Amino acid sequence: MRRLPEWLRRSLPVGSTYETHETLREFRVHTVCESALCPNRAECFSAWTATFMILGDVCTRRCGFCAISVGRPNRVEEDEPLRVAQAAQKLGLHHVVVTSVARDDLHDEGASVFYETILAIRDLIPEATVEILTPDFHARRELIEFICDAQPNVFNHNLETVERLSPHVRPQARYHRSLDVLRQIKDYDAEIATKSGLMLGLGETLEEVKTALLDLRSVGVDIITIGQYLKSKEGKFEVEAFIHPDVFTDLEEEGKRMGFSEVYCGPYVRSSYHAGEAYAKYQALGT
């Protein structure tokens, strides 16, 4: 076994996660925090925040970096959007983040459930901002535009890795298709902030990462997150490299020079980590 580098050493939060757990169980909602074994889960739960995961907890795609179960997906539950909104309201969330598993089995790949969930949140918590993190919907324009019509504040779709590694890391996705998704969102509604994320440590070079950032900037992405890939027990890929915090700092500066509104880089940065703060800063920029 390989020792983890010093900069990945941190203590777990001492605050209680009980209330968050109880709320999630009360409304029978899933979180990507639990399903994907996010290293920030205990911190976020102890701060009464979580990222909801709709459309069940079984994915129809097999991305090797992800710990979410793969297989026969769950039945779509009509009241899920309402239950997510109710859970968000009880947690007192002002910025609600919703993601999902991929649902290639559904005729609309789950787009209608995203739409209904956004509306349900707006209905119960009118003052909340809503961020969604979605699969690629095969870049189907009618689905992407449909979701945009619900006016999420932030539409996140992760590129995940550089172009060379994409076929291996995301065998059922396409690098350029993901860029197309992000471009379509911006073309359809420029008011929606777009966001994307990369994981480092899978064997990419720094130049490849910078190229990926340029590609994301070229399609108008506003907010970027870059974190360290960490192998879970369910993860297929080994960590090829532990990226030094200085590299993350350099990438953050590089991203800002490229013109991204907000750039978050660090070993434990994840797509939705401190998402509310990130959006608040984005709004403050007046972009």
Added chain:
Amino acid sequence: MIEVTLEELASDVKEATINYWFYEEGDSVEEGEDLVEVIVEGNALKLAAPCSGILNEVYFTEGDSVSAGDVLCEIEENKEG
């Protein structure tokens, strides 16, 4: 003989994975030195030796899952005098 127990990790975290032992059975350890690295939901936590002595027996190997309350190893404490 001092038992080194995996303490409560966080309010709802019950399991960790032994990632790396800094010492082997029979090694001399000093109080406060890093003894074992455990991974808890992707976070690296290091447990320090609670006393100086000889690492007498290790109960879990690298890669094993452990729960809060498990005894990970025992140290034969140095006797003063």
